[in-house]
């Protein structure tokens with residue numbers, strides 16, 4: 001019974017968030033059928049309300065010109081502030097800890113300018129051995145910029161294993177912590193989907209004197225996060241993956257409240273981080289805004305913020321509790337189908353324990369040529385994601401993916417593997 005289309009459709013009919021699928025544009029195939037889109041971890045789908053939010057800013061720009069900074073229906077001068085509260089809720093932060101600005105890799109550099117302060121005794125940076133390439137380039141270039149070599153410490157899985165063990169992360173911090181200036185970890189890891197206990201890592205890192213930052217590119221809008229309570233120093237994420245805000249859209253960052261008034265911390269400055277009362281005086285010495293806003297440089301791209309605003313309205317209506325609850329069930333259903341129907345053909349490398357993963361499952365095929373199978377399912381309308389050397393990443397996004405999507409994907413994969 002569980003292995004029928006009718007059962008998947010029944011789960012959809014009972015799904016309290018099922019109606020949200022209609023609030024998104026689902027890409028269509030040439031034959032007019034919707035794609036089985038399981039790639040929200042790479043580019044989230046477009047909410048139908050996005051156009052209206054962007055349209056409004058285009059109209060206000062047309063009607064007001066520069067006066068729109070003050071007189072647009074949503075004035076552009078404080079526009080980023082309209083996003084802060086809702087974004088903070090998504091990641092479990094206080095508003096003063098969050099700002100939407102720049103893009104992810106840029107924000108990582110700006111945050112490292114402040115929180116990576118190497119000395120002769122303590123200059124190393126700890127990352128995952130399979131960290132996202134951009135993060136690795138960013139930290140390597142920071143090491144080089146400060147004139148350090150061999151400063152990268154990598155968390156590697158044990159021989160023959162794919163996931164990192166928490167006890168090994170702890171042992172590394174314990175052993176090398178005195179030389180580590182910064183711990184920068186992706187949560188979840190983009191490749192394996194493994195979620196780390198960031199609160200524990202922060203505790204241990206801080207006990208050794210390290211700064212702790214988290215890359216939440218795959219976490220924001222996916223995991224149930226409590227950034228303030230986790231006590232990490234900073235985090236950064238993008239908004240075009242699970243946050244559905246459009247290709248290359250503006251990113252966001254978190255700087256813990258404990259640093260809100262640490263004006264002595266070095267930082268790169270720009271006018272948008274300056275005291276709002278005197279920003280247009282244009283004469284004063286830099287006077288940073290307390291909290292994350294004080295790290296802003298430029299006036300932000302309003303059209304992109306409008307798309308984020310449209311998306312945040314949906315997240316705010318649903319709430320991360322309900323979203324995460326559905327996500328756990330939807331991914332659990334995917335796991336169940338794979339384990340019962342394709343046990344011998346597919347290895348799920350993502351952790352089995354739901355709190356140690358988000359919605360994504362990373363699959364390795366034990367039989368057949370992975371890349372060929374991936375191309376075959378793509379031909380049949382599945383949009384997923386292939387990562388060298390041999391992983392298919394499947395991310396059912398709980399806002400718009402259905403149980404039927406998950407069912408279709410598993411059936412298509414099964415048929416292709418049987419060929």
Ligand SMILES: *Cc1c(COP(=O)(O)O)cnc(C)c1O
Pocket residue numbers: 103104105106132134135186190215217218238
């Ligand atoms: C998607 C992703 C990026 C992309 O960075 P951009 O600056 O937004 O291009 C970086 N790091 C991780 C971990 C990612 O998943």
